[in-house]
Amino acid sequence: MADAASPTIAVAAIAEEALSAADLDRRLRGAREPFVVRGLAGDWPLVAAGREGPAAAARYLSARARDRKFTVSIGQPGGGERLFYDSAMGLNFRVAQGPLGPILDGIVANADKPDAPAVYLGSVDMAAYFDGLAEANRVPLGERAPLESIWIGGRTRVAAHNDVPDNLAVCAVGRRRFTLFPPDQFANLYLGPLEHTPAGRPVSMVDFRAPDFAAHPRFRDALRHARAVELEPGDALFIPSLWWHHVEALAPFNVLVNYWWRDAPAFLGKPEDALNHAILAIRDLPADDRATWRTLFDHYVFDNDGVAEHLPEEARGVLAPLTPETAGQIRAFLLRSLSR
Known part of the structure; x- marks a missing residue:
């Protein structure tokens, strides 16, 4: 599989496993390598709504949204899909709040406009912001008590970053491309600031669509360790703790549901x-x-x-x-x- 960032460098595909939802809990115990399960959430009502089109998926979500303000990141018109820093190391997007319905209507209405701003709702707590959504669209994870989050937006690119918890990411609507790197590749990804970040975690400063190998020569080494996959609706990807992941939302309207958990006592520090x-x-x-x-x-x-x-x-x-x-x-x- 060739990585979009560098067609001359082959990127290994992430391993795929044929698992039922009932088998997933056992497979996740002690898992330290990423893997993909195709069609794991294929029977979700949200996936079914997405197959009818972006407007149907937006209606499905809006009907279950609570009457509260949602936080949304909005890029500059014509500013591209990448939510990142600007040339002065500020952020190239602004943050606003509002009811979900109009936000989703705006994404759908602007889907085919080439100069439309990137719009992204990231890590929305499903239990706190929706009624019944998590219960109707859920992967059984045994005795784990994960944080269940939803991510909604148009075509966007999120720079490579990592998370401390283990992560099961489910593509519900649209398509997502993930490019993963093992934890030890951090130095080859040229991380940005620790305290000033687009979304709370340090990110790679490399533009994966147009890598500058003169400025970031070790990124070639990172790509030799990279693994990539493109998810369709219903597909799930397990991302182990601290694995770096670059995420591209490829369709005009995209929804991802993810589950975060830690196999560690809750009383431990961060x-x-x-x-x-x-x-x-x-x-x-x-x-x-x-x-x-x-x-x-x-x-x-x-x-x-x-x-x-x-x-x-x-x-x-x-x-x-x-x-x-x-x-x-x-x-x-x-x-x-x-x-x-």
Whole structure:
């Protein structure tokens, strides 16, 4: 399969598996590689509405939307499909709010206009913003309690980024092309700022449609590890935790439903918070001090087997496997220290 970004470089296809909805829970346990299940959600009412056309899909969604304002990202007229930074590293889109019906009507009305702005509703909580939508269009995920989100828009491109939770993405309406990279390819993707991002996660600065290999030479190495797939309505893609994914919505009207979950206790902190704290506290120290702290992190965090065996069990505190109580102690300590 040739990647749209670089026709000269072959990109491997993501593995496809023939699974029923009943088999999915078992297959997801411990899964660390992406895979595709064709037609997993083919019987959804939302998929059926989309097969009738964009207007029917928009009516189906609008009829179930709650009476509240939806947040929508709107690009510049004629500004293309890419929701990204502008030349000054501001954002090339604005954020507005309004009822869902008129927003969707606008997407449908502008679908065939070449200068129409990119319009995108991202990560909308289905339970909070719709009545009955999640219940009628759901993939069974066993005992997992995922966040169920919906993504709606016209033709858009979202830069490569990653997410901490595992992710099952279901194409409900339109078509989506995903290009995935393993977690260790982050340096070859030339990430942008950590604190100023289009949607909360750092993104690749490479334009996949027109990569500048002079500015981003290591992107050629990333493409050698890339995997890609195009999803049709009803198809599902499993994206493991921390895998980078570039997402293109290819049809005039596109809807994706995704499920996020973590196979980790809810009381654990967010790893990205630890990264930001380490930048604040360690990165700009003298080199010798950083080397010492690297050793301490290895000892207490990454290679921590047996670090507290010399202590009585009742005295090990946070050096023992965390519990909700000891996790709360760390959180309270951090809150006090960061507020000084």
